[in-house]
Amino acid sequence: MASVLRTESLVKRYGALLVTDAVSLDIAEGELHAIIGPNGAGKTTLINQLSGELASDSGRVWFDGADVSVLPIHQRARRGLLRSYQITSIFDDFSVLENASFAALGARRNAFKFWAPMLSDRQARHAAEGALEATGLRQHHATAAGDLGYGERRQLELAMSLAAGPKFLLLDEPMAGMSVQESTAVIALLQRLKRQYTILLVEHDMDAVFALADRITVLVYGKVLFTGTPDEIRNHPEVRAVYLGEEEAAA
C-alpha cells in the first residue's frame, strides 16, 4: 500500500519543553489512522506540524512521495493535504454554500478572478454542494455560517475540507463538543468516507476511534508510545495503564 503521509522523527521544542519527541508515522493510502493520548500529549502541536502551520525543529514530513517539510500550509493544502480545526474556524459572514465553495476555490489554480461570481464556477459549486450533501448541510446552504448551531458549524468545518477534493484529511477532534446524536452522524459519515480518503483523526471519543480506525497511535508526552490495530491497542498493557486506566476499554 502506497504511503501517503510519512513523518521521520519530528521534533518540536518550546524552550526547554519537548512537545514533540521524535515522532515517526507512516500512513498508507485509504487508511484511517487515529491518534489518541491524554490531554497535553502534544496532539494539536503535531497536527500543526503536519499541516505546515508550525515549523518543526527537526525531522521530515513526506506527503504523496514528496518532501513537504519546508512548505507552508497553503502549499500543502494545494497538494491535497487538508486539515480541519478543533476550534471551529470558518467564515461567519459568508453563507454555508459560500464557505464550502471558498474551500473548493483553494484547489483551483488561483483566485485572481475579479468579475464572474465565485458561485458561478461550476466545478467549485459542484464540489461544494457535494460536500454539503455529505455532511447534511445542504438545506442550510443560504444560511450565514455565523447563524448555525454549534454542531452544524463543526459539520461545516468538515465540509470545507471535503469540498477542496483532498487526498488526505487531517481532522483535529471533529466531534469536539458535539451531542451524542451529532457524533453518531459524524461517525457514520467518516465510515462512508473511509476508503475514499486517507484520514488522520485526532479524537477523544473512544467509541468513534475504535469503530473507525484501521490503526491507532498512542501519543504520550509528545512521544509515540505504540502504534497498532485497535485490538492490539486494547490489549497493550502499557497503553491500558497510561491511557485507558483501570476501567475496561470500550468494547
Next chain:
Amino acid sequence: MTSLLSRPSSWVPMLVLALLATVPFVAQATGQQFYVAFFARIIIYAIAACALNIALGYGGLVSFGHSLFLGLGAYAVGLASFHEIGSGWVHLALCLAVCALVALVTGAISLRTSGIAFIMITLAFAQMGYFLFVSLKNYGGDDGMSIALTSRFGPVDLSSANHVYVTGFIVLVLSIWWLARLRVAPFGMVIRGAKQNARRVNAAGIPVVRYQLLAYVMSGMLCGVAGLLLANLNAFASPSTMAWSVSGELIVIVVIGGLGTVFGPLMGAIVFLGLEEILKGFTDHWMVIFGPLIVIVALLGKSGIIGLLQRFDARSKPVAATAEAAEPAAAAAVKGAA
C-alpha cells in the same frame, strides 16, 4: 435585477446616482455653475472612498495613509503639466504607474505587520509623501503648484468643470459596478475571507498576503485616479492633499456610508461633504461640531447608511428561495456585510 431594485438599500443609492446625473443640466438651466464643482468634488471623494473600500471595507486593512495616493494622482498631473505635457493619457499612465509602484512597496512593508502597527505604518508612509512634496520647492513646495495643462483625452478637456464632472461620474459608476462584481468574485471573496479569518484562507490553499497586497495596489491606483480628477478640478496640486486628516476623512466617509458595502462610499461621500457644507454655513468653527459627530459615528457602529437602509430591506418583499442559490447566498452575504 428586479429583486435588486425592490430593496431600499439598492434603489435609494441608485436614485442618488440618477439625480447626480442631472446636475450638469440643472446647473446649466439655473445658471448655478457652482453646483457642478461642488458635486464633482463629492464624486471624486466617492471614487476615493470606493478605492479605500476595497482595502478597508472588503479586506479589513485599516489604511490611514490613502491620502498619499490621492496626492500622488494629483501630482502626476501637476508634474506632467509643469513639464509641458498636457496629454491626459500620459497623466493617467503616470498616475497609475506611480500609485501602483508606491502601493506595492509600501503595501509589502506594511503587510509584514498587522493591527495597530499596520495603521501606524500606513500613516507614516503618507507623512513621508507629504514631507517629500513640501520640500520640493521647484514644484511649489508647501504652497502647492497650479496646473496649466489640465488633462486632455482627445475631445475631453478636464479644464472644464463639466468635463471633470462627466468623466468623474462615469468613473464612479464603473467603479461601483466593478465593486459590486468584485465583492462576490473569487478575488473579492478571498480578501473578505481574509478580513474574517486569514488563517482559514491559508488553510484552504490560498496565500493570503499576496491577495491582500494586490487589493492594496488596486486600491491605491483607483485612489490615484480620484486624485488626478481632483487636480484637474482645482487646476492645482498641493501637499495638503496628502495630509493625514484627509486619510481620516476618507475612512469616515467609508464608515458612514457602510463599511464593505457596494454603495457605501457614494452615500458616505454625499453625507460627509454635504454635512460639512451645511455646517460651514452656520459657523466657521464647524469642526467643533463635526469632530464629536465622528466620535459618535465610531460609537454607533460601522453598518452606516446602507446598513440602516438594509433594515428596511427586510420589510420589503422577502427574497424568494430560488433554484439559483447564488441569489439568496448573495443576499445573506450582503446582510452580513456590515
Next chain:
Amino acid sequence: MNATILLAQLLNGLQYGVLLFLLAAGLTLVFGIMSFVNLAHGSLYMMGAYFAASAFQFTGSFGLAVLAAMGGSLLLGLVLEFVAVSRLYRRDHLDHVLATFGLTLFFNELVRIVWGSQPVFLQVPEFLGGAIDIGGFTYPAYRFAIIVVGLLVAIGSWLIINKTRIGMLIRAGAVNPAMVGALGVNIGLLNAMLFGVGAMLAGLAGAMAGPILSVQSGMGESVLITTLVVIVIGGIGSVTGALYASLIVGTVDTLGRAFLPFMLRQVTERSLADAAGPALASMLVYLLMAVVLAWRPQGLFPSKR
C-alpha cells in the same frame, strides 16, 4: 562643521528624544495593554502647551504653568477615558481610529475658538534663560533642563515599572491583559490610571516644548506621528523599547536635518543637494522605520507576546 556644532546637535537630538519619550511612554502602554489606538495623544500634548501658556499668563510662574499643564492634561485624560475611550476598548482598531480622529479635529478647533488661530507665546522662564557651561562648551540652559527632566522621568518610569508592584501589573498587562483582569485586579481602574498618566506626561511634554516650538492648533499632529514611528520601532507595549527608540529617532532626525543637506553638497552638485537634502532629512525617520520593519516587524525591543 566642527566638534562644537556636532555636540550641540547631539544634545538637541537628545532633547528631542526625551520629549518623544514623554509622549511615547504613555502611548505605547495604552497600545500594548488596552490595545487602544489613541490618535488623540497629540491633542493632549497640545492642550498641555495651551494650559501652560494660559497659566503662565495668569501667574507669571513657569513652575506653576508646568504643574497646570500636567494637572490639566491628567484631568482631561481621565475625563476622555471615562466618557469615550473606556467604551471603545472592546471594539476594533478602526473604531479607535475614528473616535480619536474625531477628538483630534475637535480639539484643534476648540483651541482656535478659545485661544484664536494665532500662535500663543510661551516664553522661556528667566531662571533658565541663559546658557550653561559644560567644560568650555555652552548650551542653552532651557534645553538642558528638558533633557534633565526627561531623563528623570525615564529613570522614574523604569523604577516604577521594574521595581514596584504596580509596575509588575503593567508589565503583566502588556504581555497578557486578559489574565491580569482574571486575577482580580480592577482592570478598569488600572486602565484609567494608565491613560491618565500617559496624558499627564504628554501635557508635560507640551508645556516644556511650548517655549521652543510654537503653541498653535495642530501642533500635536506632526509630533504624534513621529511618536507613532518611535513606538513601532521600539516595539508596541515596551517602555524600554520606547526609550531606546525615542533617543534613536530624536538623534537621527536632528542630526539628519542638521547635516544631511551639508553632506549631500559634498557629493553632488549644489542645486540637487539643496532640493534633495531637506526632503531626505524629513523622510529619514520614516525610512528608518521601514528598514526596521522589513527586518523585524515586531520592533527592536518587543514586549514579547
